[in-house]
Amino acid sequence: MKRLLTIICLVLLPLLALAQQNSTDNTAPAEKDSVVVSLLTCTPGNLVYELYGHTAIRVREVGARQSDWVFNYGTFSFNQPHFMWRFMLGETDYELGVVPYYLFYESYVREGRGIDEQVLNLTPAEAKKLVDALSKNLEPENATYRYNFFYDNCVTRALRVIEQSVDGQVVWPKADANKSLRDMVHEFSEPSPWNKFGQDLLLGAEADQPADINKQQFAPMYAERFVNDATIKGTDGKVRHLAAPSRTLLPEQPVLAEKNFPVTPMWAFGILLALTIAISAADIGRKKYHWQYDVLLFVAQGLTGCIITFLLLFSSHPAVGSNWLALLFNPVPLVLFPWFMKAAANGCRSWVMYIQIAMVVMALIVGIAGLQHFPNEVYIIASILLVRVATHFCMTSKIKQQKVS
Template identity: 45%
Template sequence: MKKLLVLLYLILASWSVRAQQDSVRVSLLTCAPGTEIYELFGHTAIRYENPAEGKDLVFNYGIFSFNTPNFVLRFVKGETDYRLGVVPYSYFEGEYAVRGSSVYQQTLNLTDEEKQKIWDLLEENYRPGNRIYRYNYFYDNCTTRARDKIEDCIDGKVVYPQAEEGVTFRDIVHRCTKGNEWDELGIDLCLGSEADVPIDGRKQMFAPFNMLEAARGAVIMQGDSVRPLVLSESKVVDVEPEEAEPGFPLSPLSCVCILLVVTCIIVWLQLKWKKVIWAWDLLLFGAQGLAGCIIAFLFFFSIHPTVGSNWLIVLFNPIPLIYLPVMIYKAIKGRKDLYHLINMAYLTFFIMIMPFIQQEFNVTVLPLALCLLVCSTGHVFLYYRQNSK
């Protein structure tokens, strides 16, 4: 009888342990975009639930602080450090509900051993000496980190479905910035030709919703065994997106077209009055030079991916800003300025080769180049008109 009771106790204990193990869930969380520029692409995190131990935690690799010393400079240089943060799920859920971002949960089809592995891995990753990492927007971000940690705990190989072919980093960025034309313009001006090279499915997973789609069709292969990566999917935060505050009413293209019309009017007035309106040179070429300083800094000093191959450095560079005092002085004195003759030929050449450069330029680039070309052409015509008598 005593042996029977012991055996019954062992069976019940085994069932209890098994039930506790089965109650553990590991999920991939994908958050809908917000309204800020750094929220436009969405977000990814890992949820770990262990009701028997009272654990319901979210591991978030997307934590950063604007208060970090020299944050803007470090971000531009590509030296931004992100860290792993851990919060109770209720806090995470509340934050995204208030923000107006829905959250999708994909419960992973992991074995008990794999669940324990990912817990140990995440716990180790959260140690003070391990939680900080060097963020890289395309190759090492909150989404790729979550994917890699999940793969590291799996006994077998995760095989993802065939990804869309011919997709580039810029294509995915444009999908995420759709409807936010000014943000898209800023990003487009920074990205170079490397952003227009087709990428494979794994690289496409840098974007949270690309990762969600990939996980949805992925399988785990272990020997002859094949099981789906995702056991179930649900929408754990279902809210209406927060309405973005009204931005600038005109699109970048509209503004640049207006700028081109104004430049043409200024040039016409200069020819009519036979006098250079040098304040317009100060505004136009000064803005070109300032934009060129940013692009040149990214081109030569930033370690961000793709910015070092930006052909826009041909159009936007610091030379006009450096030369600007001489340009204004000669304009005021009515002296010949070879800069405008050279610039006219230079810009004409750039516009002609644009279709052949393996880089997708923002729609505003051509009218911007035409503004500069019209302005320099006006200077050349004005000088020869004044000295043709």
């Protein structure tokens, strides 16, 4: 709290004094102090939470008084109590922070990330209203908010406070009507295949619906484009651009990217499918059933299912509550594999495999019917499970025939 109060004193007092001067001295010459507000858009980074870029608001005093600050709705700390648990539940708290512009700039220089600026086309009264709103949001009781990846993040917060400050209405351009949130996730997570695969496992059918412009604004790079084309329709009926065209403050620099896992998910599961087919062929050829391999698959399937089912039932993360992949990945295999082990060890056909077939087939129907987009790796995993089901039926049948004879 002391840190925030200090920041408020350092930042807001000169800005509020300036705003008061503007409101009481409408005849002041243009060369006197004024406030310039702009939207900053930062290019993506290498870390998971940097893949989509970042957005912040820059507030400058120009003229006799000189100050330059960046208001950032994307501040969070890993040191928050129970951070990982709250993150899984979708209860992560972010807060509005403020830093001098030069520190903000230098941090992106070190990371090799670029910064674009769009100077907002605001009247002095609108700039004052925006500064007042940022000041209010910076107060300790208002600074923290419940973060939501798609619907309430650093971008949407910045755009909403800008919208609420204009004298009139912001008219946004049309968005791509055929683009979904999953399409956008794929676009930005493409450089990180395992992150892309993990997000695909967790996002449900909600992410496959066409996203309107309000939803597409969650992505900083999209928001920058929308701001470039947006206009303000004033209460007097006049129309003006929301912002000046983007200009680059810091060009993106090539840096040594973090090394991804050398094998992509597609290759990893493709190799696993080939290994599964080889093991099954060896089982049938040598007439020796390695049912322990099936147990490993059950455990992996069930553990993955625990994560997906937990998020489905308890998390407030956006778009995870409609995940049809829970048909395939759920805790059932983890619960039932002991019964499978008992039957398979005695050379008997297990009823657990019928449940496995049902889960795989239902998931495939959902995917093929287009009720939800499944990553291609899921179809490979389904093939692995079906190969082992067929092997189980084949081997248990043969074992029974041998015992009878």
